[in-house]
Amino acid sequence: MPASYKHYAIHVPATTANVGPGFDVAGIALSLSLDLKVCIPSTSSTTLTEQDYAAPVITYSGLDSANVPLSPYKNLLTRVALYVLRCHEIPSFPPGVLIHATNGIPFGRGLGSSGAAVIAGVLLGDLVGNLSLPRARLLDFALMVERHPDNVTAALVGGFVGSYLSSLSPSDLAASSIPLAEVLPEYPTDAGPEWGADPPRPPKGIGHYVQFGWATEIRAVAVMPRFELATAKARGVLPEMYSRKDLVFNLQRLAVLTTALARSPPDPELIYEAMKDRVHQPYRMALIPGLPEILASLTPQSHPGLLGICLSGAGPTILALATGNFDGIAAEIKKIFGEHGVDVDWELLSIDERGAWTEELSE
Numbered sequence: 001m002p003a004s005y006k007h008y009a010i011h012v013p014a015t016t017a018n019v020g021p022g023f024d025v026a027g028i029a030l031s032l033s034l035d036l037k038v039c040i041p042s043t044s045s046t047t048l049t050e051q052d053y054a055a056p057v058i059t060y061s062g063l064d065s066a067n068v069p070l071s072p073y074k075n076l077l078t079r080v081a082l083y084v085l086r087c088h089e090i091p092s093f094p095p096g097v098l099i100h101a102t103n104g105i106p107f108g109r110g111l112g113s114s115g116a117a118v119i120a121g122v123l124l125g126d127l128v129g130n131l132s133l134p135r136a137r138l139l140d141f142a143l144m145v146e147r148h149p150d151n152v153t154a155a156l157v158g159g160f161v162g163s164y165l166s167s168l169s170p171s172d173l174a175a176s177s178i179p180l181a182e183v184l185p186e187y188p189t190d191a192g193p194e195w196g197a198d199p200p201r202p203p204k205g206i207g208h209y210v211q212f213g214w215a216t217e218i219r220a221v222a223v224m225p226r227f228e229l230a231t232a233k234a235r236g237v238l239p240e241m242y243s244r245k246d247l248v249f250n251l252q253r254l255a256v257l258t259t260a261l262a263r264s265p266p267d268p269e270l271i272y273e274a275m276k277d278r279v280h281q282p283y284r285m286a287l288i289p290g291l292p293e294i295l296a297s298l299t300p301q302s303h304p305g306l307l308g309i310c311l312s313g314a315g316p317t318i319l320a321l322a323t324g325n326f327d328g329i330a331a332e333i334k335k336i337f338g339e340h341g342v343d344v345d346w347e348l349l350s351i352d353e354r355g356a357w358t359e360e361l362s363e
């Protein structure tokens, strides 16, 4: 057992992705979080050989913690951290690292739990490897793992964010197209790590973003059904091709929405229409009982205070942006879900402007 440890904390916010018509583009960081406490032996070295291999010990508390694999070679956080380390010629965690995760983001509900875990993993690798990577490079690593930028960008930088992926050169495209299973190898646990070939480095500058303004009186009512919907499944129902009419419908609304949510006081009529979508919600309705009725029946007229309503991320959570009447809005959504046999929890959330951050703790 090492004589002393250095203690750190890593904080990553939840996110809602898509934001109305902004499929794979617009995300908002919200006031739920994944928090890691990381203890690193003061004496540890990053110049390890295979003989020095020692797996970190991971523990969890909070939401869905019973469902997380604790093997560092299966857990998403540590697999991502290992990927970052191995891209910097550091083959493993230094011996004796302890990680405790306190999870406040429910899994598979459309509130960016996997995006938060990916960002936490990138920050963990950066911390343990003593790498001090700039934010843009941290984002490159995150985008090698989660290929749509809306959750991870908002989780990393905070606020209401729009992002796009660069057009890559053919060789960079080949590197970034390597299957995730190869980017994040699952090593056998009992035999120790297989050092194998170096993983593909992320091309530089994969993702670009801009932070939009946000009217501070706007809050987010998140109504979370008590069932998980895996993002992969919810992406599987989307078509490959869209009509020009539907694309223009979304582009027109997104252009208006990004500025409308920054104006104070917010204009409910403008925002309500600008939060409509024809790119993902219509196709995901079959996966979320009650979604068509919820989107059709709550309006700024029926529920004063409501600004707009949409699916949060890949669902099944419903996101209602509002300036008041939060209980009334949540109660109506809960009622409609109830009529479809779906139990829910709900939370009133604020925007998180800070994004992800790491601190050294004194104890």
Ligand SMILES: Nc1ncnc2c1ncn2[C@@H]1O[C@H](COP(=O)(O)OP(=O)(O)OP(=O)(O)O)[C@@H](O)[C@H]1O
Residues within 6 Å of the ligand: 015, 017, 034, 068, 075, 076, 077, 101, 103, 106, 107, 108, 109, 110, 111, 112, 113, 114, 115, 117, 151, 229, 230, 231, 232, 312, 313, 314, 315
């Ligand atoms: N803190 C965590 N630690 C380890 N694994 C996690 C953590 N958070 C999420 N995961 C993994 O990610 C999965 C959920 O990812 P998924 O993309 O399906 O949903 P989501 O990220 O919650 O929703 P969305 O992407 O629509 O916002 C979980 O089932 C779990 O395997």
Ligand SMILES: N[C@@H](CCO)C(=O)O
Residues within 6 Å of the ligand: 017, 018, 023, 024, 025, 148, 150, 151, 231, 234, 235, 280, 313, 314
């Ligand atoms: N833009 C993504 C967010 C979910 O992670 C989707 O809707 O599939």
